[in-house]
Amino acid sequence: THRIFYQAHSVFSSGGGKIPLGLKRKGLRIVVTGGAGFVGSHLVDRLIARGDSVIVVDNFFTGRKENVMHHFGNPRFELIRHDVVEPLLLEVDQIYHLACPASPVHYKFNPFFLNYDFLGIHKTNVVGTLNMLGLAKRVGARFLLTSTSEVYGDPLQHPQVETYWGNVNPIGVRSCYDEGKRTAETLTMDYHRGAGVEVRIARIFNTYGPRMCIDDGRVVSNFVAQALRKEPLTVYGDGKQTRSFQYVSDLVEGLMRLMEGEHVGPFNLGNPGEFTMIELAQVVQETIDPNAKIEFRPNTEDDPHKRKPDITRAKDLLGWEPKVSLRKGLPLMVSDFRQRIFGDHKEDGA
Ligand code: NAD
Numbered sequence: 001t002h003r004i005f006y007q008a009h010s011v012f013s014s015g016g017g018k019i020p021l022g023l024k025r026k027g028l029r030i031v032v033t034g035g036a037g038f039v040g041s042h043l044v045d046r047l048i049a050r051g052d053s054v055i056v057v058d059n060f061f062t063g064r065k066e067n068v069m070h071h072f073g074n075p076r077f078e079l080i081r082h083d084v085v086e087p088l089l090l091e092v093d094q095i096y097h098l099a100c101p102a103s104p105v106h107y108k109f110n111p112f113f114l115n116y117d118f119l120g121i122h123k124t125n126v127v128g129t130l131n132m133l134g135l136a137k138r139v140g141a142r143f144l145l146t147s148t149s150e151v152y153g154d155p156l157q158h159p160q161v162e163t164y165w166g167n168v169n170p171i172g173v174r175s176c177y178d179e180g181k182r183t184a185e186t187l188t189m190d191y192h193r194g195a196g197v198e199v200r201i202a203r204i205f206n207t208y209g210p211r212m213c214i215d216d217g218r219v220v221s222n223f224v225a226q227a228l229r230k231e232p233l234t235v236y237g238d239g240k241q242t243r244s245f246q247y248v249s250d251l252v253e254g255l256m257r258l259m260e261g262e263h264v265g266p267f268n269l270g271n272p273g274e275f276t277m278i279e280l281a282q283v284v285q286e287t288i289d290p291n292a293k294i295e296f297r298p299n300t301e302d303d304p305h306k307r308k309p310d311i312t313r314a315k316d317l318l319g320w321e322p323k324v325s326l327r328k329g330l331p332l333m334v335s336d337f338r339q340r341i342f343g344d345h346k347e348d349g350a
């Protein structure tokens with residue numbers, strides 16, 4: 001039923017009203033910015049499988065060609081190396097706008113990125129989102145923004161509901177990310193109200209799964225890689241801070257329902273199962289190596305103390321809720337990580 005709703009508004013039917021019943025649906029033309037990344041590439045798999053034509057726009061900043069290589073040669077798949085900070089002309093029906101380096105952590109710990117990434121990430125969020133909204137406006141495409149739970153900052157309300165405005169430091173080390181996404185949300189709503197662009201906003205909570213960046217410093221990828229490499233799991237701070245971890249297939253299902261549905265949002269998309277970092281380390285031990293050691297390290301500045309989505313709105317209006325628990329989902333990324341860490345004679349694992 002979601003698809004039928006969409007057809008009535010799709011450019012394919014804009015000429016002469018509704019598509020007659022029984023006529024086969026033409027595939028949609030869909031842009032996925034950031035489609036060579038972790039979440040984007042799983043989304044692309046689903047869209048291609050559904051019969052749509054997909055154009056991935058990615059500058060490979062954190063994404064990898066390997067994530068989408070299996071579609072090379074498919075006439076319904078196209079890959080464009082492009083930075084969304086630059087304008088782009090395309091004719092499409094839907095835009096999933098994911099482009100944005102996802103983890104602020106990697107800027108904090110990697111001195112190589114100093115001076116460059118903070119600006120790059122902010123520009124991608126602001127100018128990149130503006131460009132994709134301009135594109136949506138010009139061609140009448142529906143636009144979906146992947147925002148983040150980080151817009152809630154270090155939240156004073158728990159769990160976080162969409163109506164909560166957040167507690168964000170505008171001048172902190174992770175501001176380029178969370179304030180950038182807040183601006184992206186503002187732009188999205190301005191184009192919706194001011195220019196009539198059909199928009200959707202998802203606020204994504206911590207997500208994990210195969211094809212995650214191995215070394216970008218996020219906690220799940222860190223712990224899994226560390227356990228496989230027989231290194232100690234690095235718990236920051238006292239490890240009592242919490243996060244709620246969502247398996248990637250649940251997120252992709254939520255994003256597609258949101259795009260096809262009739263509600264703008266914002267919608268929290270996340271798994272309400274809440275874990276402390278110590279508990280997460282224990283699940284990783286159970287899953288990969290019961291003998292893995294835990295090592296405490298100083299925590300980073302402005303680290304949110306807890307985070308857990310209230311997903312009532314998505315349940316009620318999108319009929320969506322996550323299906324994969326952390327204990328079921330973690331093993332699903334282990335073989336991918338094992339292969340990427342040890343498979344291509346990159347490391348010996350010692
Ligand atoms: P990712 O880093 O794997 O993917 C992001 C992709 O965007 C990469 O392929 C990267 O190369 C590309 N990109 C970055 N800057 C670009 C630019 N200027 N032009 C073109 N491409 C660019 O991250 P992900 O986890 O797949 O995240 C996807 C989206 O979901 C992001 O917008 C992120 O903010 C959002 N999100 C993710 C999570 C999570 O836990 N994974 C949580 C909240 C929000």
Ligand code: UDP
Pocket residue numbers: 086087088089090130131132133134135136137138
């Ligand atoms: N834009 C783009 N592709 C398009 C249409 C617009 O990249 O197909 C960019 C455009 O370069 C501009 C931004 O989107 O920087 C906003 O476009 P809009 O038309 O809303 O604003 P204007 O160009 O009038 O400032």
Ligand code: UDP
Pocket residue numbers: 103104105206217218219220222223234235236237239241243277299300303304
């Ligand atoms: N973290 C940790 N060990 C690591 C990496 C991160 O304990 O090796 C902590 C981090 O301090 C934060 C939590 O795990 O409290 C989640 O961090 P991540 O970067 O994965 O996500 P975000 O902070 O963006 O929610």
